[in-house]
Amino acid sequence: MDKSQTPFASAYLRFLQLAKVVQALPDGQEMDANEQALLESVVLCWYENNPMTVREAISLAALGSPATLHKRITRLREKDMLSTLNIEGDRRAKFLIPTQRTLDFFQNLGQSMQQANTNQPA
């Protein structure tokens, strides 16, 4: 332990460390690899200003059958990772858009990538 750290500072830093771990506790809201693959496809289209409709999403044959993908979309909506958007004047098409939780998730992944890159030996 660093001798220059005061007891308050040390306790606070350990508390921050513990809070980070507490945040990562499993809560049944984790995504499996299939859900993550679907989420990535949907968010990529949204990022390219071309949001996917539910119909388009369930037609991604490489990721599964329409029935399976529909269930996956439902699960992602229940986990607050996807939301739907109706365009004014056309209520038939439902567009899939990421939620704030999804954006936070990708931001964390981006930060981890950046950190891993910084920690790489030259």
Place this chain on the structure above:
Amino acid sequence: MTVPFRHWGEQAALALMSAVLFVSFFEFNNWIFSSFQYSEGINWIFLPAGFRVIMVLTMGLPGAIGLILGSWYIDVEFFTNTAWFFPFFNGLVAGITPWLVMKYLMRKGWLAPQLGQMTASRLLQVTLIFSAASAMSHQLVWWTLEKPNANVWVDVWPMFVGNALGALLMLYGIKFVIDRMRLNPNRRT
């Protein structure tokens, strides 16, 4: 001379904070979970067990001393019909046990001194170990000091369950609050 004084002052403040939080949550637990009481001194849900984990992991020895002081304060009120040494030893194991467990886990390499590299699954394992160690040490003291109406081999189980459930409820309660704080778009950054 100022630095050691400040150092000891901060240690004392941490111990006091730990004691006050432990007593407050003990009272809170008695208030909301009184119907879950199994027998005198044992509850099927014991929220302060979560504070034991948090206080000892974040504050170390001052946290443990605070737990001892808090337990003494509670036990003097609680165990009125027992000899003076009963609350004394009961309070002592309440604080010392989690601290000794933490030291042992650090020695074995399960925990880093600053909690670095700790994972969520390791925290859950540590919580269960703390709960089991606390239940066993309390029952051992009660058996040694011949606490009236105590059945060590039976009572240890509800005490372990109460500690584990209380600690998990506390940790997930904190997680809930942190998650809500992070999602609140109006919070100041």
